[in-house]
Amino acid sequence: MADPLARFEITEAEIDRVVARFYERVREHSMLGPVFAVHVTDWPTHEDKVARFWKNAILRKPGYDGSPMQVHRAAGNVRPGMFSTWLAEFDKVLSAELSPEQAAGWSALAHRIGMSLRQGVVERETFAGGIPKLK
Numbered sequence: 230m231a232d233p234l235a236r237f238e239i240t241e242a243e244i245d246r247v248v249a250r251f252y253e254r255v256r257e258h259s260m261l262g263p264v265f266a267v268h269v270t271d272w273p274t275h276e277d278k279v280a281r282f283w284k285n286a287i288l289r290k291p292g293y294d295g296s297p298m299q300v301h302r303a304a305g306n307v308r309p310g311m312f313s314t315w316l317a318e319f320d321k322v323l324s325a326e327l328s329p330e331q332a333a334g335w336s337a338l339a340h341r342i343g344m345s346l347r348q349g350v351v352e353r354e355t356f357a358g359g360i361p362k363l364k
């Protein structure tokens with residue numbers, strides 16, 4: 230039986246497939262591709278880690294113990310304006326690969342997490358009161 234705490238019905242294989250399709254698009258994307266290229270050389274390892282992140286977030290399956298907030302704040306080349314593009318690309322993959330119910334559930338979760346990560350990046354780039362650190 231499905232885990233009653235799972236946010237929506239999805240299999241681990243479906244999660245793996247979405248992650249693989251998404252980073253295929255990211256690698257070719259004019260804005261997102263170069264950002265990842267600075268950090269990720271071993272794509273299978275990256276995709277495996279991100280798939281474990283989503284299995285933990287959606288299915289509550291242990292296996293990811295990283296800190297996405299730290300990673301995105303520290304990356305240095307992830308800008309606040311990139312999150313809407315990332316999410317739009319992710320939504321395209323969700324719609325193409327999953328049922329409407331699955332896509333809607335995962336999209337809502339991704340947008341919630343994305344807005345929180347974006348806020349972390351914004352805070353790194355601003356002083357108290359929202360004054361930008363110009364550089």
Ligand code: HEM
Nearest residue numbers: 261264265268279282295296297300307311312315342343
């Ligand atoms: C919007 C929702 C997003 C989610 C849910 C998300 C999720 C993740 C996760 C789980 C990781 C692995 C973290 C770890 O190492 O433990 C990661 C890494 C990374 N993300 Fe995101 N991300 C998002 C948006 C973005 C955006 C907008 C960018 C900018 C292009 C970005 C760029 C990166 C890069 C470059 C890495 C690799 C960092 C490294 O290995 O040093 N992410 N992301």
